[in-house]
Amino acid sequence: MTAAKGKEYICINCTSVTRAIYKKSDGNFIKLLDCDICGQPVDRYVECEKSIIFMDLVLQDMAAYRHILFNADDFTPQFYTKLALSLMLSEAYVRWVDFAENLSVGNGIRNNEVYLYIMCLVAASEIGMFGIIIWLYSTLKYWNKGSIQIYNACLLGQCGRLANIAAIIWYQSSSLIFQVLMLAFVLVSSIQSIRAALNIGRVESCLIITTAFVIGYSAARILEPLLINTYQYYYGV
Template identity: 30%
Template sequence: MESPREDYVCIHCSTKSQQLFKKYGPDLIKLTRCSKCGEPVDEYIEMEFSIIFIDMVLQRIEAYRHLIFNAGIQKPWKLALLFLLGEALELWLSEHYVPSRGWQDDFATPFTVELEWRFYLTCFLLVVSNTVFIVLVILALYFCCDKSLANSSTMLQSVIIGSYGKMLALPAVLWNYPLGATRCVVTFFYLLSQVQACRAASGSSRKLATTVVLVSYAVQQLAGHALSGPLLRLLNS
């Protein structure tokens, strides 16, 4: 039998559960059913990650609950670093690289140094702006939602998981898709993913989660634009 825990959650109704399955032999397990809704607590434990990812793309809240509460993602900061570097690379390439023609300058030393500093600047701006977004989302949900379902650490993990959509913009730059339309689609998908992740982690309503995500995103963009101007002038001076 699986060792009991207090932090498993039914992916259908968010009810706490001590276990996901019972083991009756080397090759025989039985999924635990939720005491409230009667559904299996988490049928995703029998599925491949590719199926879980497809359900995330389809914005099924059950897939988000599985990853946030039951999957036990190790070291989420590595996932956050991957998303940060991917987004920074996409923004950096979109400014200095055109896939159909290559680099718009040669790799003379001054040009290379400038590109390197601009990449570091992009990373710094993203760290600051994403921190603003994360703090606002966690504070809003922490004070407005049921604290018995998730703590601040779980909410932080949910925001990180909900950021996977940003990685979709990087292939668009490399494959020379129109940046304007692509970024609109990616931004919409990213915000929708954040809403679902916040709902899954906090048990909040769709209306509240949408409001929190949109307001936090607007403040994030304002903070990024406010910082980018002075830093670019400092870099070019």
């Protein structure tokens, strides 16, 4: 992969900057280039299927995060936009179902899509606040870091939330064990993705992720009853 004009890649092993990942030989054959600093292939995932890359993401391989965030051309802005919408809708649907189960029968909650829209706003505020805190921290301390990579890293770290949909299908959404495991996976994934995006240590990443999560969760807990009570008050629900 020869870099386009103004495009730079990084070595997924040592994070040094390079202008190319591979070079083409006769025909469609490619040869991976070695890093001038560490001597290892700049990006071994160029030859891998996406299924292998995502498997390594699940295993929290730092190199896989670096490949997606900095080197992969097939993870376009449209991919991250769709991922953001999927995260918002899946989280909102789970909150909507949980909210419906806590209400009395016959209130028509399942036929009232307004509550789903409210939950979409709540989910968007939680994920958005999470990203804003990380972006503010990176801007203040690492002013030269790209905002796009930070935005993408925040979304990649939240991918575990999509498991909520499968949990509803398998009737596990209310399981405390599942929720704890999913939250742990999301936190670990977020720590790894932010480490890859900012090239920082584990302790620093843990602190910023924990702070961002607490602030985002608190904002959602405050906003949810406020929006629901406002809607119910003005429309007499």
